[in-house]
Amino acid sequence: MKVGTPRGGFEVAVTGRGGRPLVALHALALSGRLWDPMATALADTRTVLAPDARGHGGSDWDRGPFTIADLADDVAAVIEASADGPVDVIGLSMGGSTAILLAQRRPDLVAHLVLADTTACYGPDRAAQWTERAEKAVGVPRQKQVDFQVDRWFSPAFIQARPDEVRRVSDIFVATDSVAHAAACHAFAGLDAEAGLSGIKAPTLVLVGRDDYATPPAMAQVLATRIPDARLEVLDDTRHLSLIERPDLWARVETHLSG
Secondary structure (H helix, E strand, O other), rough: EEEOOOOOEEEEEEEEEEOOOEEOOOOOOOOOHHHHHHHOOOOOOOOOEEOOOOOOOOOOOOOOOHHHHHHHHHHHHHHHHHHHOEEEOOOOOOOHHHHHHHHHHHHHEEEEEEOOOOOOOOOOOOHHHHHHHHHHHHHHOOHHHHHHHHHHHHHHHHEEEEEEEEHHHHHHHHOOOOOHHHHHHHHHHHOOOOHHHOOOOOEEEEEOOOOOOOOHHHHHHHHHHHHHOOOEEEEEOEEEEEEHHHHHHHHHHHHHHHO
């Protein structure tokens, strides 16, 4: 459905029939449809809201630059327009960085938090790193970027066992606007939210694939150490899109969110 907010119109995939709403925030250059399998699995007990970030999927974008803080404020506007009271939030990769800033800026909207394969800062070389990624996002045809992405997203065992799911996620990536992808890369260049981690109040579960080289376990350890009472799980034989690669985690995530 399309949710109109003072910050613009956002496409939100809605699945489920009850319980405290769960807002699921997707990874870079994908969309809320990334969460379809998890949302379906939780549909009996949850209403899952999976918004598309600005410029991604069906959400509006004025094609101007934005920050990760802007994405967090977009999510806050969607929550205020769609839910009554605080919600649980899962953020994966870019969605996790967005969720960190949401929990810092609007703690009143976040009941429980799951941060998967994400970071509050990409380090001192982030500007050069993400500028290069932005150039590739617009300079290389999207289909030719897929192999690079798939190798980051999924372990070799998953790629072999679930080609259907690899293809589903790849199709979302190919359909994403290259200019929006580049703009999000530039947003990461300016991301440094580590100073506010100690102020996050929501009970937090931090997940990371042991073989995630996009946001490696050391980055997750920073989150788990600095967020009060956060809990860290490092997942063997798992890469960047842990919550897609590992559906066995969904029940554990629900236990945390219901705690």
